[in-house]
Amino acid sequence: MNESIAKRVAELRTEIRRLDHLYYVEAKPAVTDLEYDRLLEELRKLETEHPEFASVDSPTQRVGDAPVPHLVQVPHSVPMLSIDNTYSREELKAYFDRTEKTLGEPIEWVMEFKIDGVAASIRYEQGNMAVALTRGNGQVGDDITHNVRTIRDVPLRLVGDTPPEVLEVRGEVYMTNADLADLNLRQTEAGAEPYKNTRNVTAGTIRLLDPAIAAERKLRFFCHGIGETTGLKAADHIEFLAEVGKLGIPPTPEVQVFKSSADALKAVALFEEEMPDLPFEVDGIVFKVNRFDQRERLGIRSKSPRWVIAYKFERYEAVTVLESISVQVGKTGAITPVAHLKPVDIADTTVSRASLHNADEIERLDVREGDVVVVEKAGKIIPKVVRVEKHERKTEQPPFEFPTHCPVCHTELVRDDGGVYIRCPSPECPAQLRQRLIYFGSRPGMDIDGLGDELVDLLVQRRIVSSYADLYRLSVDEIADVNWLKQRKGKDGKLIDVQVGKKNAENLVAGIEASRNRGLARVLASISIRHVGPRVAQLITRHYPTIEQLQSASIEDLASIHEIGDAIAKSMHEFLHSDYGKKVFAELAEVGVKLSEEVAEPSGGPLEGKTIVVTGTLQQFNRDEIKALIEKLGGRASSSISKKTDYLVAGEKAGSKLTKAESLGVKILTESEFKTLIA
Structure with missing residues (x-):
């Protein structure tokens, strides 16, 4: 009998600790509050009825102490220093x-x-x-x-x-x-x-x-x-x-x-x-x-x-009213909720809008239209709603209902697998097109001088541009005569016709022309592939310097590049082989955009062209030293094993990489054999 009780007590403690870790550390609740409370109550009852199984580390003992009469001072075993x-x-x-x-x-x-x-x-x-x-x-x-x-x-x-x-x-x-x-x-x-x-x-x-x-x-x-x-x-x-x-x-x-x-x-x-x-x-x-x-x-x-x-950085806060919530569509289709605030001064600027990030953030804050909220500017940069003053909520407003369809193209929205973002999956969505073109022309993108937000709006609204490639088909005459209504500065603020004009059109076409030969890495970083920015694009094109080579690479090949993980590799591969991605690259090639990178001259080192993975504990090198040496001698230091790996250098306590290398037939070197190879 006692053995079965002891077993049940141990099971309950293990399960409750697991649920605590999931809920409080990983933010992934696995059961309802009621189910959790029942488990805790069962454990508490067993420990009460069978005190021989009581333990100070039981989950029931988290609030088991009586109030202390006063706080006792205790020396630190190692000084607990402050930070400059x-x-x-x-x-x-x-x-x-x-x-x-x-x-x-x-x-x-x-x-x-x-x-x-x-x-x-x-x-x-x-x-x-x-x-x-x-x-x-x-x-x-x-x-x-x-x-x-x-x-x-x-x-x-x-x-x-x-x-x-x-x-x-x-x-x-x-x-x-x-x-x-x-x-x-x-x-x-x-x-x-x-x-x-x-x-x-x-x-x-x-x-x-x-x-x-x-x-x-x-x-x-x-x-x-x-x-x-x-x-x-x-x-x-x-x-x-x-x-x-x-x-x-x-x-x-x-x-x-x-x-x-x-x-x-x-x-x-x-x-x-x-x-x-x-x-x-x-x-x-x-x-x-x-x-x-x-x-x-x-x-x-x-x-x-x-x-x-x-x-x-200094933090600046203010209290104001959240008057309404709207949503906007980003360049990768992410639907971002925006808080429209009663204007309030924070750090010498007037704030009337703040991002609410995603649907989960709205639910976590339990923020509703009409709420009194605390808005913060950290480092005088981005305003953020950090807290709802629920005690100021005079009437019970309904929770915000996140849309189920794109507010612009009306495509049904989807949530990322295992993620927090809800997206419009349509690459043809006009709102996404606008944001993608703005980023494409920005300094981190293709750096097209003259392609600002207002001009992108105009080109998209007039259906003059509907793709990246369309930018390279623009002529001076086509743009110069285009006009749009713009609010005039001054007291009257009237709407007036504004023409792009020949000079502005010439500047834009010259900026577009200058971007034509920036190379494949800049293109990859500019076309809004999820997880692919300038750094990732450079790493990828070092190994796959032409679009044809890149399109032939597998997910495993891409993931084997140092610093490129599975998520980035999957995103890159899916884009390259999607109908939309194929169309983007085909059209850019058609209008003469450079889709290759200059290949560096071979170093002539003993590891020239070899891909090498290092695993386990080495005696004569630390991990950074041996990777730097591999690259200096013309090789490529990778972090994961694939069929294209030439050598695995295995130190002590080599684990799963060694097993995988053996299964793929990759040649395995000891540390001394590696030194002989490079000698």
Whole structure:
């Protein structure tokens, strides 16, 4: 009898932990709230009736502690240091230059979101949560274990049978904007004041004496740092995040790695222009040296490490009314909802529109027309609706109904497989055509001088242009006489006829002509293939420099290119072989657009023309060194095995790549055999 009860208790704990991870870490709820509650109640009942099976790491114990009389101060085993800040890209570049000069060798940089929460340290011993502390003064922190145990995405016991003997992780306790909106609604219903922002409520909640209150407020946690450890295998930050993730601790999301500081700086510009759709507050970006051995050599100052810096930007908020929601069609068919706001001043500009990103974001925010909303401009760039003030909702407005058909061409919309975006699948959609042509002529595209938004609108509306190739068929006379109604500047604001004119027409035709020979890489980056931008296009055309060679490549061939994954390869291949894609390239070839790239002269190295994959742990090279050597000697360093792979260099603990290479008949080299080959 006891054996069957013990088995059921173990099954319930395993299942509840799995469901907690799916819901709180992966945002993929697998059961209804009612089904979850029934499982938890069954476990609670069994533990009550059979106390011999009680355990401190049981999911029922997350809110099992009584209120503590006061917060106890506990020394950190490893000092919990702060991070230096910078507020300009110039200062950030100076930091990168200074750090690289100090180390005297290339540095791989990691970029993370700077989550606006409260820093905390969580210590596990023999796999069980032992203590959780605030940063405090860096040397001593407050014991907040009773509250951290209520955070559902933090495991009470690490996943796996052989956890590290000691694992101390540092990270950020935070609250999502949606949870703050729900909390403020409960606050006002109880006659209390609503909280101003997520950071303030998190800072107050994590130091409460009663863990039951903390549990109601649904705090979350992301791990982004390391304290004292025994038994951890990671040699760099990326490996560390992957390792703690497998142990059940949620790592900080969407981390990126850059081979150089120049690439990292480019990412900052992109981040500022395209602020991500995040459910939590971010007030900057953190850059870290990836390798732990390089961190040790750089060392620390009195209060902060030399190997990390935070690039912060000011956040500006305002409260206004969301008057209506509309949708617009993008160049890849994505249907983007737009919030039309009662105009409000934020950071010296008047904001009347903000993106709502996608249908899931509308549902997550539970935003409705007529709501009072908090609008934010981070870094004075893109306005974003971050929260609905639900407690200000006087009447129950109906939820926004996302359209089922394209608002322009009326094609039935489809959702991406496993994704959040809903798209119009018709490549003939006029709204998509307009956006694609605008991007095609932009500086990141074919850089056609004179092809602005207004002129694209005119050419599409008059049906003068209905494809990329049509641009190359335009003549000066055809464009010069075209006119359209335009609102005149000034007090009267009357609509007047405006003619393109011969000079503007000549400039446009000259700009189009100049773009004709930009090459295949620019074309691929300009025609709105999903996941294919300038960098990806360059990587692909290095291996397939003509459109004919590219069209003959398989998905596996494309995926074997270093930095090109399965998703990009599939998207590229599908476009190339779709009726629409074939038509695009055939028409561009017909009008004389260059669909090839100059092939670099052979280097004459011993690996000339060879594709080589490296796997396992090497003794005399690190992974970056051997890849650089392969390319220097004329070879191609690939990340995946295919039939076109010439050699696999296999070090210790070679895994699935070795098995696949054997099955495909790829020649396998040891490290010493590789050295003999290049000698």
